[in-house]
Amino acid sequence: MTKNEEHTWKLTLAWDGTGFHGWQVQPGHLTIQGTLAGAIERITGERVLPQGSGRTDTGVHARGQVASFTLAAPIPPANLHRALNRALPETIRILSAEHAPSGFHARHSACAKTYEYRIFRGEICPPWLSRFVYALNWPLQVDAMRQAAALVLGEHDFTSFAASDPDLATRNAEPAAAEESLHGKSAGVRVIYASSWHEERHEDGDLLLYRIRGNGFLHHMVRNLVGTFLDAGRGHIAPEEVRAILERRSRSAAGPTAPARGLFLDHVEYPPASSPEP
Structure with a gap:
């Protein structure tokens, strides 16, 4: 891919939800979405808001949540996968990181x-x-x-x-x-x-x-x-x-x-x- 070409990403995540105020970003609260967005920005310099397949409440866990977003950074999937797990707290793990077809959306594309x-x-x-x-x-x-x-x-x-x-x-x-x-x-x-x-x-x-x-x-x-x-x-x-x-x-x-x-x-x-x- 070229340096300025945006690619759609699909992440599969697992987490212990005990210390988080659910998935969705909320002012003044620690959330999965906000924590993931911060890790992506630290790695790539791009500010994105990952879209999840759905919201989970405070204290709810995940073994296979899916998130999607687009990035312009030309980073190989294996490198992003490794870097995210280094940047995220141990209570959130990226199980896989891969390119997805243009238009893929973690929530709207789910069946x-x-x-x-x-x-x-x-x-x-x-x-x-x-x-x-x-x-x-x-x-x-x-x-x-x-x-x-x-x-x-x-x-x-x-x-x-x-x-x-x-x-x-x-x-x-x-x-x-x-x-x-x-x-x-x-x-x-x-x-x-x-x-x-x-x-x-x-x-x-x-x-x-x-x-x-x-x-x-x-x-x-x-x-x-x-x-x-x-x-x-x-x-x-x-x-x-x-x-x-x-x-x-x-x-x-x-x-x-x-x-x-x-x-x-x-x-x-x-x-x-x-x-x-x-």
Whole structure:
């Protein structure tokens, strides 16, 4: 590439969100986006604002967030990858750095995202896990939680599971590109492709994992779903009540918001046309 030619970049990142005020730049707060932008500027001398596949809240972690931006600096991908990991704090790691086709956008080009929520099941949560799980030792009917989770599959209006806050009009989503096909429908409509609970046994204690894959997610949607499924697991609601909660389209109908520390943005998917340039 020539010195003055701009290239689109695609980064895949992982981070421990404990010490950050979420992804999006906010005045007076330490954020992932702001920290990444600062590292890019120190390396290249160019001031850019990396665009993420979606926003994550304070305390939420990521194993596969994607960010995009353009640079004029003629830096090889391997060099940028190495330099960013040297410039960033150890709580943020760049997993890959590559060129992407012109017009690629981490959010608008995405077609699906997967989140995972982790619940620790045991008497004592080890300190090395406590930042990354919701430690919960209540008796739970996991089969009831599985039944409830299955009821959100397909296309639904998830307004009941969206955060009730004055910023909802702009934060109302971490929309993927597939959201464009929902034009003319309620802003709360999303399509969920997978929604399931799994149990894992570990030496440190058992984990209960919720995985959900969809074309887009509302603000707090996954954490509100988890809180509602936990209500079903505790016997506070019947699993089939999830249908009525969806139909109510009211945040007050759903369960509590599960803590941020158990949530991970697992990975983001893109159509083949969004693959990196050879």
